[in-house]
Amino acid sequence: MIKLSNVSKTFGKGFKAVDNLSLEIEEGFIHGFLGPNGAGKTTTLKMITGILKADEGEILINDIDISKEPTLAKKEFGFVSDNPDLFLKLKGIEYLNFVGSVYGMDKIKLRENIFKYAKILEMNEVLNNKIESYSHGMRQKIAIIGALIHEPKIWILDEPLTGLDPKSSFTLKEMMKEHAKKGNVVLFSTHVLEVAEKLCDKVAIISKGKLVFDGTIDEMKNKVGEDESLEKMFLELVDDE
Amino acid sequence: MSKIWALTKVLLKTNLFVGSTDDKKKKSKVLGGALIVLLFVFVIASVGVPIALVISNILEAIDIRKIILGLILPLAGLTTIIFSIFSVVSVFYLSKDSEYLLPLPIEPRDLMISKFLVSLVTEYYILFMFVLPCLIGVGIGIDAGVLYYVYMLIVFLLLPIIPSVVVTFVILIITRFTGVMKNKDLFMYVSMILILAFSFGYNEILGSAMEINMDNIGGTVANLESELLPYFRRLFPFYNSGVSALVNYNDLGGVFSLITFIGINLIALLFIYFLGDKLYLKTLTVVKGSNKKKTDFDKLKISDNRGCFGYLLMKEWLTVKRTPVFMLNIVLIVVLFPFIMLFSFIMGYSSSGEEESMLNLAFLNNQYDNVYVFFIALASLTFFTCSSMAASTSISREGSNAWFMKVIPVSAFKQINAKVLFACILDVIGILIVAIMAYVLKMDIGAIISLLIPVILVIILSNYFNIYIDLRRPKIKWADENAAVKSNLNGFFSMLVTLAECGFFGVVAFVCYKVGVTLNYWIVSLIVSAVLVVLLGIVVYLFKRNENKLLDKVD
Numbered sequence: 001m002i003k004l005s006n007v008s009k010t011f012g013k014g015f016k017a018v019d020n021l022s023l024e025i026e027e028g029f030i031h032g033f034l035g036p037n038g039a040g041k042t043t044t045l046k047m048i049t050g051i052l053k054a055d056e057g058e059i060l061i062n063d064i065d066i067s068k069e070p071t072l073a074k075k076e077f078g079f080v081s082d083n084p085d086l087f088l089k090l091k092g093i094e095y096l097n098f099v100g101s102v103y104g105m106d107k108i109k110l111r112e113n114i115f116k117y118a119k120i121l122e123m124n125e126v127l128n129n130k131i132e133s134y135s136h137g138m139r140q141k142i143a144i145i146g147a148l149i150h151e152p153k154i155w156i157l158d159e160p161l162t163g164l165d166p167k168s169s170f171t172l173k174e175m176m177k178e179h180a181k182k183g184n185v186v187l188f189s190t191h192v193l194e195v196a197e198k199l200c201d202k203v204a205i206i207s208k209g210k211l212v213f214d215g216t217i218d219e220m221k222n223k224v225g226e227d228e229s230l231e232k233m234f235l236e237l238v239d240d241e
Numbered sequence: 242m243s244k245i246w247a248l249t250k251v252l253l254k255t256n257l258f259v260g261s262t263d264d265k266k267k268k269s270k271v272l273g274g275a276l277i278v279l280l281f282v283f284v285i286a287s288v289g290v291p292i293a294l295v296i297s298n299i300l301e302a303i304d305i306r307k308i309i310l311g312l313i314l315p316l317a318g319l320t321t322i323i324f325s326i327f328s329v330v331s332v333f334y335l336s337k338d339s340e341y342l343l344p345l346p347i348e349p350r351d352l353m354i355s356k357f358l359v360s361l362v363t364e365y366y367i368l369f370m371f372v373l374p375c376l377i378g379v380g381i382g383i384d385a386g387v388l389y390y391v392y393m394l395i396v397f398l399l400l401p402i403i404p405s406v407v408v409t410f411v412i413l414i415i416t417r418f419t420g421v422m423k424n425k426d427l428f429m430y431v432s433m434i435l436i437l438a439f440s441f442g443y444n445e446i447l448g449s450a451m452e453i454n455m456d457n458i459g460g461t462v463a464n465l466e467s468e469l470l471p472y473f474r475r476l477f478p479f480y481n482s483g484v485s486a487l488v489n490y491n492d493l494g495g496v497f498s499l500i501t502f503i504g505i506n507l508i509a510l511l512f513i514y515f516l517g518d519k520l521y522l523k524t525l526t527v528v529k530g531s532n533k534k535k536t537d538f539d540k541l542k543i544s545d546n547r548g549c550f551g552y553l554l555m556k557e558w559l560t561v562k563r564t565p566v567f568m569l570n571i572v573l574i575v576v577l578f579p580f581i582m583l584f585s586f587i588m589g590y591s592s593s594g595e596e597e598s599m600l601n602l603a604f605l606n607n608q609y610d611n612v613y614v615f616f617i618a619l620a621s622l623t624f625f626t627c628s629s630m631a632a633s634t635s636i637s638r639e640g641s642n643a644w645f646m647k648v649i650p651v652s653a654f655k656q657i658n659a660k661v662l663f664a665c666i667l668d669v670i671g672i673l674i675v676a677i678m679a680y681v682l683k684m685d686i687g688a689i690i691s692l693l694i695p696v697i698l699v700i701i702l703s704n705y706f707n708i709y710i711d712l713r714r715p716k717i718k719w720a721d722e723n724a725a726v727k728s729n730l731n732g733f734f735s736m737l738v739t740l741a742e743c744g745f746f747g748v749v750a751f752v753c754y755k756v757g758v759t760l761n762y763w764i765v766s767l768i769v770s771a772v773l774v775v776l777l778g779i780v781v782y783l784f785k786r787n788e789n790k791l792l793d794k795v796d
Contacts, residue, residue, distance in 0.1 A: 046644070049647075049648050050647050050648060051644045051647045051648060051796075052796065053793065067789075070650075070652075070789065071650045071651065071652050072650070073650075074648060074649060074650035075650040079648050081644065083641060085641055085642075086642055086645065087556070087560070087642055087645075089559060089560050089563040089564055090556065090559055090560070093541050093542065093543070094556075094559065097542075097543065097552065098552045098555075098556055099649075101548065101549045101551070101552035102549055102552065102553075102649045102650065102651055103649075103650065104549065107543060110543060111543040114541075114543065115538060118538070124538050125535050125538075126535075127538070127541060128541065130563070
């Protein structure tokens with residue numbers, strides 16, 4: 001479970017990117033994280049993963065405080081950044097070996113998982129090439145494989161479908177469903193509301209750093225008071241802010 | 242014209258001044274500016290003033306200003322050629338802005354001239370530091386009026402244009418008619434070899450120009466005038482009018498020369514402008530990444546048992562090895578510098594036959610029991626590591642990958658230790674080459690080892706200081722790798738750290754000399770090493786204690 005309690009983050013001279021945010025991401029659900037550009041989604045995800053430190057509040061990853069025990073907390077999740085340009089000078093396989101060693105993976109398990117995910121995402125034939133030679137979508141795929149090979153219970157994915165071809169996009173969505181079904185956590189941010197509507201069990205909407213909604217699509221319909229598409233409800237909630 | 246100007250401004254920002262403009266960055270820019278002014282004043286004092294003195298006092302009978310200007314301008318041209326190889330390759334071909342600009346309705350010639358102007362700015366940085374002080378020195382020496390300085394500024398601004406045009410043209414031809422751009426890394430290595438070749442040539446020319454025998458300075462000047470100047474005039478004929486403009490700044494001949502010099506440079510600029518249509522666009526569109534090979538999964542090498550630390554170390558090495566700019570600035574500088582020294586020492590040693598004088602240079606055997614000699618040797622050895630930038634740019638080199646350091650379940654302390662160890666390995670290789678050099682010069686092997694132990698400890702300590710500098714002010718927002726190392730002030734700060742250490746050892750040497758301390762060098766080595774181990778222990782403890790805060794500035 002991921003638990004954020006009264007988390008805030010301010011940049012520069014008083015720009016509050018995240019304002020007193022409290023949120024619980026439970027096991028067994030795919031949790032969508034939505035919001036307009038600059039709403040604070042990526043900042044929140046960066047605080048959850050320890051890239052940024054929260055100015056106020058507490059973030060627990062499976063009951064481990066990321067600010068107090070960062071190394072322990074980081075073992076609990078796999079993270080895909082919105083920028084897949086990772087270690088371009090390394091070969092795909094070198095990057096995955098590096099990630100495996102960082103998470104202290106057993107050699108046999110690592111080989112198994114590299115083979116499994118590389119085959120699913122159709123990357124097995126290019127693993128010996130440098131990442132800089134990959135297309136944007138392939139870089140996204142290698143970042144996804146790197147985030148998942150150590151079999152984390154919590155997946156945190158920032159715009160994971162960007163750049164993926166339809167087949168890989170479908171595969172990843174199925175993987176997310178399966179992972180959540182097993183009682184794990186999937187938190188992912190997206191701008192594509194159709195994807196969120198079809199895929200997510202729950203959505204959290206953030207606007208100007210504040211949480212404006214957190215619940216199921218049905219709960220959202222009740223809140224807005226109309227049986228609208230997610231797009232219209234989203235716009236209504238965001239405009240209200 | 243307005244399009245060219247707008248484009249140049251954007252390219253300047255993306256290529257040279259990447260980063261946010263918050264207060265911290267502004268402060269760092271002010272600090273950087275202050276350091277540059279300081280260095281400028283230092284160069285004026287150390288180069289400009291002696292030139293002024295030579296011109297005004299020593300050789301009134303000879304028109305030395307003509308000779309000095311005749312040397313300065315071509316040497317500036319040579320310097321431009323060396324440095325512009327990298328800046329042209331980097332701005333024209335490695336900068337990521339090309340892929341954003343190519344789809345825009347911009348004339349190739351406008352893009353070409355804008356990029357050329359950006360590459361030129363890098364040259365002004367270097368010429369500003371090393372050529373302008375010399376030209377000012379000439380001005381002071383001849384007691385010149387304001388007009389000289391006006392001419393000087395115009396000549397200075399035009400100085401790097403033609404050498405840069407030549408380099409750009411050659412690189413365009415190479416990229417257009419060979420397949421070298423299909424592999425960017427290979428292209429960078431070819432550029433590096435070109436730079437090294439030019440650098441050696443430059444050293445030869447500079448060496449012969451500097452061999453001035455003060456006892457027979459008239460004869461030396463006559464040699465310069467009769468041999469080197471005609472050679473330079475043939476090599477850089479386009480500077481003749483520039484030299485003439487500065488020499489005759491107060492008569493009509495000077496005006497005519499200046500107009501000629503401006504005209505020649507304008508023609509060069511027009512040449513490069515129209516070359517954009519013919520060549521540049523075609524070379525850009527063949528730029529490709531590495532060749533893709535199909536992978537046989539069964540033959541893939543999956544993780545061996547080197548452990549997390551080993552992989553962190555390997556990642557550092559692979560990234561540096563496969564990035565030519567890093568390879569040149571991080572590895573080759575550290576390793577080649579002592580190697581070149583070794584080579585020239587051996588050559589000098591074998592050709593001169595003056596065995597005694599060479600040995601004197603290397604601090605005589607049996608002298609180390611004089612403690613001050615030990616510390617001078619220690620300061621000298623430490624000085625050899627001042628070009629090392631491996632630790633002081635190690636966080637900056639991560640660039641857009643820096644966030645990864647904060648996401649992985651490996652403590653910041655461990656990651657930093659891997660980076661420090663990587664930097665130490667490189668520095669120790671450099672120092673071992675120096676040690677071999679000392680051994681070749683018949684220095685006592687015991688003395689060498691007794692010095693190596695504290696020097697290695699100094700290297701480790703320095704690299705912790707250096708990485709701390711980079712942790713406090715990492716430059717992770719860069720458009721290309723050059724910005725991470727070459728225009729990163731952290732490298733300069735780390736050099737100051739090393740120089741401060743040298744200075745400290747120098748002061749200790751001075752005190753020991755004054756007091757007349759004598760002690761067996763092994764005992765001295767032991768004492769110094771013990772002090773360094775204690776210091777190192779404190780530094781490592783502080784890093785460990787603050788490990789959760791170490792990466793705070795890496796955003």
